[in-house]
Amino acid sequence: MPVETGCGTMKLKSREELIKYREEAKKQMLERSMEKTSIFVGMGTCGIAAGAREVMAAILEEVNKRNLQVNVIQTGCIGMCEQEPLVDVQRPGEDRITYRKVRPSDVPRIIVGHVMHGKIVEDLAIARFEEI
Amino acid sequence: MHLVRAHVLVCGGTNCTSSGSQQVREAFKRELEKNKLEQEVKLVETDCHEFCETGPLVIVYPEGTFYVRVTPEDVPEIVSEHLINGRVVKRLLYKAPVDETRIPTYKQLDFYKKQCRVALRNCGSIDPEKIQEYIARGGYESLEKAIFEMTPEQVIEEVKRSGLRGRGGGGFPTGLKWEFCRRSPGDLKYLICNADEGDPGAFMDRSVLEGDPHSLIEGMAIAAYAIGCREGYIYCRAEYPLAIKRLKIAIAQAEELGLLGENILGTDFTFNLHIKEGAGAFVCGEETALMASIEGKRGMPRVRPPFPAQRGLFNKPSNINNVETYANVPVIIARGADWFAAMGTEKSKGTKVFALTGKVNNTGLVEVPMGITLREIIFEIGGGIVGGKKYKGVQIGGPSGGCIPAELMDTPVDYESLIQAGAMMGSGGLVVMDETTCMVDLARFFLNFTQAESCGKCTPCREGTKRMLEILTRICNGEGVPEDIETLERLGRVIKSTALCGLGNTAPNPVLSTLRYFRHEYEAHIFDKRCPAHVCTALLVFSIDEEKCIGCGRCLRACPVGAISGAKKEPHKIDPEKCIKCGTCFEKCNQGAVLRL
Ligand SMILES: Cc1cc2nc3c(=O)[nH]c(=O)nc-3n(C[C@H](O)[C@H](O)[C@H](O)COP(=O)(O)O)c2cc1C
Ligand code: SF4
Ligand code: SF4
Ligand code: SF4
Ligand code: FES
Ligand code: FES
Numbered sequence: 070m071p072v073e074t075g076c077g078t079m080k081l082k083s084r085e086e087l088i089k090y091r092e093e094a095k096k097q098m099l100e101r102s103m104e105k106t107s108i109f110v111g112m113g114t115c116g117i118a119a120g121a122r123e124v125m126a127a128i129l130e131e132v133n134k135r136n137l138q139v140n141v142i143q144t145g146c147i148g149m150c151e152q153e154p155l156v157d158v159q160r161p162g163e164d165r166i167t168y169r170k171v172r173p174s175d176v177p178r179i180i181v182g183h184v185m186h187g188k189i190v191e192d193l194a195i196a197r198f199e200e201i
Numbered sequence: 202m203h204l205v206r207a208h209v210l211v212c213g214g215t216n217c218t219s220s221g222s223q224q225v226r227e228a229f230k231r232e233l234e235k236n237k238l239e240q241e242v243k244l245v246e247t248d249c250h251e252f253c254e255t256g257p258l259v260i261v262y263p264e265g266t267f268y269v270r271v272t273p274e275d276v277p278e279i280v281s282e283h284l285i286n287g288r289v290v291k292r293l294l295y296k297a298p299v300d301e302t303r304i305p306t307y308k309q310l311d312f313y314k315k316q317c318r319v320a321l322r323n324c325g326s327i328d329p330e331k332i333q334e335y336i337a338r339g340g341y342e343s344l345e346k347a348i349f350e351m352t353p354e355q356v357i358e359e360v361k362r363s364g365l366r367g368r369g370g371g372g373f374p375t376g377l378k379w380e381f382c383r384r385s386p387g388d389l390k391y392l393i394c395n396a397d398e399g400d401p402g403a404f405m406d407r408s409v410l411e412g413d414p415h416s417l418i419e420g421m422a423i424a425a426y427a428i429g430c431r432e433g434y435i436y437c438r439a440e441y442p443l444a445i446k447r448l449k450i451a452i453a454q455a456e457e458l459g460l461l462g463e464n465i466l467g468t469d470f471t472f473n474l475h476i477k478e479g480a481g482a483f484v485c486g487e488e489t490a491l492m493a494s495i496e497g498k499r500g501m502p503r504v505r506p507p508f509p510a511q512r513g514l515f516n517k518p519s520n521i522n523n524v525e526t527y528a529n530v531p532v533i534i535a536r537g538a539d540w541f542a543a544m545g546t547e548k549s550k551g552t553k554v555f556a557l558t559g560k561v562n563n564t565g566l567v568e569v570p571m572g573i574t575l576r577e578i579i580f581e582i583g584g585g586i587v588g589g590k591k592y593k594g595v596q597i598g599g600p601s602g603g604c605i606p607a608e609l610m611d612t613p614v615d616y617e618s619l620i621q622a623g624a625m626m627g628s629g630g631l632v633v634m635d636e637t638t639c640m641v642d643l644a645r646f647f648l649n650f651t652q653a654e655s656c657g658k659c660t661p662c663r664e665g666t667k668r669m670l671e672i673l674t675r676i677c678n679g680e681g682v683p684e685d686i687e688t689l690e691r692l693g694r695v696i697k698s699t700a701l702c703g704l705g706n707t708a709p710n711p712v713l714s715t716l717r718y719f720r721h722e723y724e725a726h727i728f729d730k731r732c733p734a735h736v737c738t739a740l741l742v743f744s745i746d747e748e749k750c751i752g753c754g755r756c757l758r759a760c761p762v763g764a765i766s767g768a769k770k771e772p773h774k775i776d777p778e779k780c781i782k783c784g785t786c787f788e789k790c791n792q793g794a795v796l797r798l
Binding site: 080095111144151155166172173187192198199 | 214263325328330349404412443466
């Protein structure tokens with residue numbers, strides 16, 4: 070079965086081409102985070118078991134309904150499996166906030182409150198994301 | 202982004218609806234239309250926010266103002282004051298809990314304070330299905346560095362100097378293993394990743410496969426370059442469908458970019474990577490059984506030597522490492538052996554990932570520097586024991602590991618110290634136990650697992666574990682005899698030293714380690730016919746203290762088998778013939794009159 074790769078480039082045939090590809094990827098990621106808000110949903114096995122798929126669906130619905138230009142990104146296990154479903158919101162230039170035990174019913178508040186108006190939903194927030 | 206100036210969220214949860222949120226919503230609709238605000242201000246119905254006792258709840262953005270107990274009569278005021286004049290309606294404001302919850306950073310959370318993420322560096326940060334994200338974070342830079350700046354020997358030297366040891370259980374020095382395989386004569390050599398992860402409750406490797414598959418692929422490609430392998434296999438259990446799916450995507454992406462396959466990055470280095478799905482037998486995680494399984498044979502271990510580095514997969518020299526071992530490699534190449542070796546203890550370098558489970562407050566996946574103590578993991582990262590119960594010990598290393606008692610909680614977590622304490626690093630299972638765990642029952646649980654997974658090839662493991670299990674079952678049933686302890690110890694020693702593979706060599710560990718530290722529990726079962734943790738039902742006796750019983754009848758009504766009798770306000774009685782020892786009466790009685798022995 071062929072797999073969708075979406076790399077968008079032909080084979081890299083030299084070190085220089087990989088370096089160029091990396092620079093381009095870095096630039097794109099940077100632009101993405103500067104221009105648009107990103108929403109990360111923890112989609113590892115335990116996230117999914119805790120209901121991450123339903124939360125993801127609710128996010129996409131809310132985003133489409135309101136016609137928002139945001140990045141919705143799936144990600145893996147951050148370790149706090151007990152607190153799943155975990156959702157992070159990062160507005161351009163602001164802290165990336167992790168929300169825990171998110172239910173589909175919490176999604177409108179996160180989208181309208183945080184994504185659109187920049188107000189952190191404090192009762193669901195667990196931490197400000199940073200590299201560990 | 203939004204032409205909409207403000208949003209009004211009205212809770213439509215069951216409780217708020219029954220206290221009138223529907224009417225509030227309609228009132229808003231009318232008021233907004235009346236003031237021609239319906240384009241500028243959007244109404245949103247939401248679900249319960251768990252503020253029900255103060256419902257109906259209304260939240261107004263952009264300010265994020267919480268209004269509580271809102272009635273339709275309040276709505277015109279909110280609209281004219283707040284939405285038109287920009288003044289908060291104070292009398293409806295939710296009284297926030299005194300100090301505003303400041304949101305900590307990850308590093309400020311107890312759970313992450315002592316963690317150090319190397320193998321898990323990208324897990325939870327990137328989209329595992331997009332190679333661009335991995336590459337943007339410096340991914341495949343180490344492979345690039347290895348191929349273009351280092352000879353295979355230099356790569357091996359770097360890994361040796363880093364002190365990296367196998368994370369799959371045994372802790373064999375990785376660089377040395379690579380060197381053996383490189384030096385082994387032969388043109389065709391195989392590189393294998395052990396992603397079988399058979400320990401019940403463990404999910405460290407799964408998290409890497411699902412959250413950051415490219416770190417494994419890059420680590421394997423570097424190893425393949427260093428050893429001189431053209432073909433590689435990832436052996437992953439079929440019960441990990443998401444991991445397999447993400448791996449497939451990742452491999453296809455790497456191939457498309459020319460980071461896997463023929464002539465990688467235009468050089469003459471070629472490496473093809475394949476996935477092999479395993480049926481999930483625990484013994485197939487053993488390296489020789491695993492290779493037999495890839496060859497399409499029954500997954501049975503064979504005698505070593507010859508070691509895989511000499512004769513492995515399809516009789517060719519092969520190198521096998523665990524997922525986490527490979528995932529560390531790109532970081533070692535990128536940041537250098539010295540950086541890596543600065544973490545950990547003298548003989549155990551770097552970090553280890555554990556699946557922290559059991560009776561601790563914070564469970565989950567943790568990556569800690571080697572040498573951290575069990576106390577730090579359990580009480581700082583894990584946040585202590587659930588419900589303030591007493592900490593009894595920890596089972597570390599999965600079914601092949603052992604139990605370390607509370608007295609030894611300052612044991613540093615490194616390969617040697619754990620072996621010395623009668624346990625082992627294993628692949629990273631860490632189960633915390635409190636006073637309600639019966640150690641005999643626990644040993645029986647793990648032995649039951651290994652016994653069922655024994656492949657049956659050699660007698661000590663096949664027959665010996667069966668005998669041990671029979672004895673443990675007898676002890677738990679209250680039929681233990683004094684000789685049992687000695688027999689268990691003798692059998693355990695014999696199996697450990699004569700079994701063919703690691704499964705048999707380690708199967709007695711849970712029994713031997715509990716006998717070492719919790720012998721009194723075995724003795725209580727055998728001599729006093731008592732289970733100190735009140736777990737082994739056969740040994741439990743329930744009775745009612747006539748002095749304390751007030752004859753309320755709670756126990757009588759709750760007993761599922763009608764074993765309790767007694768008149769109102771008279772002391773009740775339990776019929777031991779009928780009692781099935783479910784413990785319900787013990788929980789129901791609020792006079793402490795039900796006795797459990
Ligand atoms: C019964 C048994 C089960 C094993 N299961 C696993 C496993 O699930 N994953 C793993 O990486 N190693 C497992 N091992 C260890 C492997 O045999 C082998 O030592 C390991 O994959 C080597 O990799 P490392 O040096 O990177 O640790 C198991 C060993 C035995 C005896
Ligand atoms: S020790 Fe057990 S699992 Fe290993 S070969 Fe012998 S019977 Fe099979
Ligand atoms: S619940 Fe306790 S006090 Fe009430 S009848 Fe039963 S034993 Fe007696
Ligand atoms: S332990 Fe269960 S079965 Fe026995 S008397 Fe109490 S409630 Fe009835
Ligand atoms: S899978 Fe999400 S934190 Fe573990
Ligand atoms: S129903 Fe509205 S807060 Fe619960």
